[in-house]
Amino acid sequence: MNSQALEIVKGYQGKPIRIMEVCGTHTHEIFRLGIRQILPPSIHLISGPGCPVCVTPIDYIDQAIELAEVHHCTICTFGDLIRVPGTHSSLQKARSKGAKIEMVFSPLEAEAYAKAHPEEKVVFLAVGFETTTPLACMAVRNAQVDGLKNFSLLVANKTMDQAYLALKDSADVFLYPGHVATITGCQIYEDLKKQGISGVVAGFTASELIMALAVIIKRYEKGEPFFVNCYPRVVSQEGSKSGRELIASVMEPVDSQWRGLGVIPQSGLRLKNAYAAFDAQKKYALQPGLGKANPLCRCGDILKGECTPEQCPVYGKGCTPEHPIGACMVSNEGACSAYYKYAIK
Numbered sequence: 506m507n508s509q510a511l512e513i514v515k516g517y518q519g520k521p522i523r524i525m526e527v528c529g530t531h532t533h534e535i536f537r538l539g540i541r542q543i544l545p546p547s548i549h550l551i552s553g554p555g556c557p558v559c560v561t562p563i564d565y566i567d568q569a570i571e572l573a574e575v576h577h578c579t580i581c582t583f584g585d586l587i588r589v590p591g592t593h594s595s596l597q598k599a600r601s602k603g604a605k606i607e608m609v610f611s612p613l614e615a616e617a618y619a620k621a622h623p624e625e626k627v628v629f630l631a632v633g634f635e636t637t638t639p640l641a642c643m644a645v646r647n648a649q650v651d652g653l654k655n656f657s658l659l660v661a662n663k664t665m666d667q668a669y670l671a672l673k674d675s676a677d678v679f680l681y682p683g684h685v686a687t688i689t690g691c692q693i694y695e696d697l698k699k700q701g702i703s704g705v706v707a708g709f710t711a712s713e714l715i716m717a718l719a720v721i722i723k724r725y726e727k728g729e730p731f732f733v734n735c736y737p738r739v740v741s742q743e744g745s746k747s748g749r750e751l752i753a754s755v756m757e758p759v760d761s762q763w764r765g766l767g768v769i770p771q772s773g774l775r776l777k778n779a780y781a782a783f784d785a786q787k788k789y790a791l792q793p794g795l796g797k798a799n800p801l802c803r804c805g806d807i808l809k810g811e812c813t814p815e816q817c818p819v820y821g822k823g824c825t826p827e828h829p830i831g832a833c834m835v836s837n838e839g840a841c842s843a844y845y846k847y848a849i850k
């Protein structure tokens with residue numbers, strides 16, 4: 506650990522700084538490493554919308570349940586989504602009533618499952634940001650090459666750059682996600698700086714996080730918008746050109762609904778027309794719903810940085826990881842699960 510950086514962070518007494526951790530992994534690591542406990546009162550950490558499961562709207566969960574129960578599709582999904590409550594049910598409840606829900610660790614695994622089970626109609630739940638989207642695109646490409654007719658994606662992939670603009674008044678500085686930046690590179694953050702938005706890309710170790718916070722303090726004191734790549738051992742200026750090209754060849758930008766944030770223009774992705782046969786939305790003529798979250802749940806406000814989990818009236822009482830009411834308590838990257846896991850009760 507760089508002791509000078511640690512002293513800068515611990516000793517900061519300047520004007521208050523609101524720092525939004527955009528990445529759910531940052532939120533959990535900051536808790537796990539005990540970094541919150543050493544911060545002075547003038548540094549406020551806010552958990553933002555960087556958990557893909559948390560920002561996926563409730564309508565999407567309702568549609569996934571419809572695919573499983575009404576269209577009798579086999580749903581392939583990452584584990585977290587199974588327990589996220591929809592308006593009236595969840596994939597977990599649908600499974601207990603006989604729906605076929607398969608947990609996978611990669612979209613490629615879902616494509617391989619569809620190939621091995623031609624008698625089943627397989628739908629992969631594609632959620633995630635720039636880091637995971639290339640693999641979803643690769644699965645679609647593979648399915649086309651394999652001539653699969655029984656494989657499709659329910660797409661809710663999102664991109665982060667427009668979200669920063671939507672959240673610019675919620676924070677003074679963003680702690681940009683290191684994983685996403687490996688794909689995007691640094692140009693999008695340079696462009697945000699030109700629009701007055703400050704941030705640093707940070708890694709995930711204690712040393713990297715403390716260094717990132719020290720850099721934020723030093724640059725914030727100067728009073729000018731800034732961007733610094735504090736994770737250069739992994740994030741390059743240009744990012745992954747091949748990853749971005751793969752996404753651009755299979756998907757295209759679209760306005761997208763975020764839980765709590767509403768519709769953010771051009772912040773989502775959908776399959777291009779050339780891949781319409783793999784679009785579950787079109788294949789099963791899914792209609793936009795009017796999904797409703799539990800009225801007690803404040804996930805939306807938490808994702809905007811407008812409240813903290815312990816300000817939710819059911820946090821730790823009606824809502825726990827065993828019995829989650831909202832997505833932020835389900836996901837391994839959710840703010841409520843981080844607060845709960847690290848015992849802020």
Ligand code: SF4
Nearest residue numbers: 803804817824831841
């Ligand atoms: S504690 Fe539960 S109900 Fe409250 S905001 Fe978090 S997920 Fe929603």
